[in-house]
Every structure is written in C-alpha cells, then in structure tokens.
Amino acid sequence: MNFSIAEENYIKAIWHLQQADNNVTTNELAAELQTKPASVTDMLKRLKEKKLLNYQPYYGVKLNADGKKVALSIIRKHRLWEFFLVEKLKFNWDEVHAIAEELEHVSSNELIKRLDDFLGNPRFDPHGDPIPDGSGKMETLNQISLHELKENISATVTGVGDQTSSLLELLNKKNISIGTKLEIKQRNSFDASVEIKLRNQPLITLSEQLAKKIFVKTV
Amino acid sequence: MNFSIAEENYIKAIWHLQQADNNVTTNELAAELQTKPASVTDMLKRLKEKKLLNYQPYYGVKLNADGKKVALSIIRKHRLWEFFLVEKLKFNWDEVHAIAEELEHVSSNELIKRLDDFLGNPRFDPHGDPIPDGSGKMETLNQISLHELKENISATVTGVGDQTSSLLELLNKKNISIGTKLEIKQRNSFDASVEIKLRNQPLITLSEQLAKKIFVKTV
C-alpha cells in the first residue's frame, strides 16, 4: 500500500501522541498538525477506510497493528536521515528535524536499506531516539527524566523530550548533548530547579521545565 | 518562491524538451509527463501566471530566464542525488533515476550545499550528465554520438542519451559505461550498425539506435 504525504504525517502524529496518551483526540491531532479539527475528522475517516486505525466518532482514535507498522517505517526513515544529516553532512542536531520531515516521505525501501548499511546500522538518532529496524522493532532503553534523578548519582544523557529548536539551542548553550555525563548536586524546592555538575565544570542551574525534557540513564 | 512537486516536474520536463527543440508543444509535454494535453494546458496557464515561461496558446511554450533558473536548480539536485546513490550507496546507474526523481523535490538549499561538499563537488552524474553549480552554470562538453564517430579513432564514453532502464541494462550487458574507451572498426551500411572494439576484447556489434544514444569524446 502507498500513502500520500498528508496521510503519512497523520499516521506519524497519531503514533507520537499515542505513546503518551494511548487514546488520541481530534483536537490534540489538530494542534500537533497545525490544522483544524474539521480537517482531522475528514482524514480520520479516510484512514479508517484504509484500515489503519480504530476511529470512534467523538471518542478518539488509535492506530491498529497495520497503522503502527506504517508509522514505524516512517519513523525509521526519519531517524536514519537525521543520523545521516548529522554524521555525514555535519549538520547540528537542532537543524535536522525539518529536513528529515521531507526526506522521510521518499518511498524507496531499497534506499533505506542501503542508507542503513552505509551509516553502519545506527541504533539511535542524534537526539537519542531509537531507530526501529526493518521489521519495526525498536529498543526501549529505560531512561528516566533528569527531574527524577536522585542527588549525587552519576548519569548519562540518553535523550531529549522533543526536537523544538528552542530546547535544543538551550541545551547547546549549556553544553549538554547525548552522551554527556552529569550529576545532580542540589535541588531548589522553591522552583524545583536543579543544580547539576558536568565533569570538572562549575555548577549550573537547570529549570524544572528543562530538567523534565532531559532523559538520562544511571551507570 | 516555492513550487509544488507537480510544478517542478513540469518545469523540468519543459527544460529537457527545450534542449532538443527550443519550442515545446502541449502534446510533447503530455507524452513526457504521462498525462493528458488538457491537463498540460491548465498547468501552463498557472506557470505563466507565476512568470516562469512564455506560453502562447496554440503555439507552444518556452522557459524564460527565471524558469531556466528553477529548472537548473532541480536538475542540480537530481544529479547530485544520483551521484550520491551510486557513489555512496552503491546502486547501479540504471537503478537511481526514479529515486532521484523523489529526492530532487526536497527543498532545503543548505542540504544541497552540504551534500555537494560531502560528495567532493562532482561535476558529472553517473550517466555523464554535467551537474549545474549553485548559480545554474554547467559545463558543456563537446561530445558527439558514437554513430557520428569516424572509424579507427579512439574515443571515451562520456554520456548516454537517456536514463531508460532498457538502454542502461543493454549497456551493462555490453560492458559499456561512462569512461569506457572504444573505437569503431567497421560500419555495416545495410542497417547502419557499427562494429566496435573495447580494449583487448573481441569485436561487438551495436545497432544504429544504440550507437545514437552513446556519446563519446575523442582523445
């Protein structure tokens, strides 16, 4: 089966929202896709026709097995292209999302197979998100948010909460990227901000909002 | 200015037909794009609105300076991606055209700039066609068709007439690719076929149709 770019974007958006929420609403989707609820309803009817999802009018939507498979193949493409852009073309991690949004719709499966091999079958994209394999399987690394990390426990940054440029630029400024080792030294109860230490560096402060968007794994 | 995929495909097709013909007709375009003449007329009106071409109803169409610039930027993308696919992902030259047709519509200019550098600023694509630079300039190598080559003059293959897989597969079978050195040994006046010799190989026969699609440069 072959899908339009618009259809692929809906499938991908539903998949992402479904991770957090399980049941996805029309308004959530409209916000995510920068479109109107009425347009979403239209598309959901079409995707239901194509048997990619369970859609109950007024009660939201959920991808079925076929829909998830399509979603994961798009996500695989997206993340492989992001890896290519950073690793080979030397883009910064905060510049690649929009370009990968276009590249992910190029249809050739042979292309993706060869790109994967060319890149050395990477398992994580530049933001730390796992890259699904050809059959849709994907590692789940049990990371926690920095906000939940206990004090004085050494951890490594493994991912970020989203790819908005404002978040990624702030992380660049604070010298935090995937693989960075850090430790929480103090918490400020007033605003839930945390004081963290990077190797041999003075303490820096991260706001609660920021700490919640940084995912880490303890060593 | 930004263009839809359909618009880009029309612009590119007009450019190619214009190379052979200068003035491009509605029917030619319809055949090239596998669509109907009525659809072509519609699109030509739209592209005229956007001031990319000179369109005289009933008398055909020609890209203007702006239209040519757009065409060359698409062709640049197409040929750079073809080079990437063959050089880095190890596709055969007869497998890359369709994939590059999709990749060429990815819009980021920064992407193309970096891809160009990553590839080492190649000047020719895998079929021997010159790659326009960022400003639209392109080498014209004064090649002739093999059909016009004189007997017993050594020449190098520099290009092919089109990218149809039937042509490229036949060339593969006969071991002819860009860079191949050859020489015409005999001509058969009956069917205008030619007997050619590749280095240290027995004579092989090429039909008139085939010889006309192979371009060479004498050394």
Next chain:
DNA sequence: AATAAAATTTAGGCAAATCTAAAAATAAAT
C-alpha cells in the same frame, strides 16, 4: 437533572491537479 461549556462532526466551499468530451484553432491534403 438541567444548563453551560467544550469538543467534535457535518455541511458546504475552495484550490490544486487531474480527467473526459466537446469546441475551436491550426496544419495538412486534396
């Protein structure tokens, strides 16, 4: 339980890009 608020769907339209069938213009042939 009735009413107000919020979320969602329906109805009706629009633009892009395509199509078929019919009309008009140009080119070719007698």
Next chain:
DNA sequence: ATTTATTTTTAGATTTGCCTAAATTTTATT
C-alpha cells in the same frame, strides 16, 4: 481554397486536503 486531420483549448467533473460556520454530541458545572 476547401475540406480533412491534427493539435490544442475550453467546459464541466472528480479527488485530495483543507477551510469556515453551523449543528451535534459529550463533558463539566451549577
């Protein structure tokens, strides 16, 4: 120079994907 054939355009529909405004359904509140 007419007639015929070919090419091209116009007219009217269709599909996709989106919109606004109005109607409907669900959820929240009194």
